[in-house]
Amino acid sequence: MNEDEDPLDYVCVRSGLLCNRCQSLIDSGEVFEYEVEIIKVLLDLEETQFKELKDCTYHKAYKVDDLLILLVTSGPEMTQQKWIKIARILQDKLNIKVRVLEKTNSIKNSAVQLLSPARVLGVNTVWMPDGSVQYVIRVSRSERRLLPAEAQLLESALTKIHSTPVRIRVE
DSSP: OOTTTOSSOHHHHHHSOOOHHHHHHHHTTSSOTHHHHHHHHHHHHHHHTOGGGGGOEEEEEEEETTEEEEEEEOOTTOOHHHHHHHHHHHHHHHTSEEEEEEOOSOHHHHHHHHHTTSOEEEEEEEEOTTSOEEEEEEEOGGGGGGSSSOHHHHHHHHHHHHTSOEEEEEO
16 A cells, blocks of 8 residues: 555554554544554555555545445556455455445445445435535435445445435435
8 A cells, every 4th residue: 555645654554563643543533443454454465465555545444333444546557356356355354344445525436336236326415404415325226135235334334434414215
């Protein structure tokens, strides 16, 4: 993974002993404790079988129940198939379901990636009476069973990723 943009120092992740800067990132909640293990596995994979990871950037991981979502930016050599293999390896090592998403500011793009293989029919913007915004992602009733997890888990994940309320509506 691109060391300049990794949230934690290479030496800290490798040794398991965190310097003051890395420890303060965890203490402040900017980096979750479970991310140390994720970054360590990604570094191992980069050094052993996925050299392409050196051009990729790890941004964040979100854990929602038994689903772990990694936000990344892929390098030029990285393919979707390789990310799927990496997700499977992480699943085996961490014993949790893993999805890898390309980081994007678009709620629709995130939803399309996260909800796959279910298709997203559209995203509605709902303006609340207090002036806040909520997004409603529409999924076909016939594809509900294709969702990779419970709708509430996926809503929670998208809400965390985009720091704004997201709902999934099956219609």
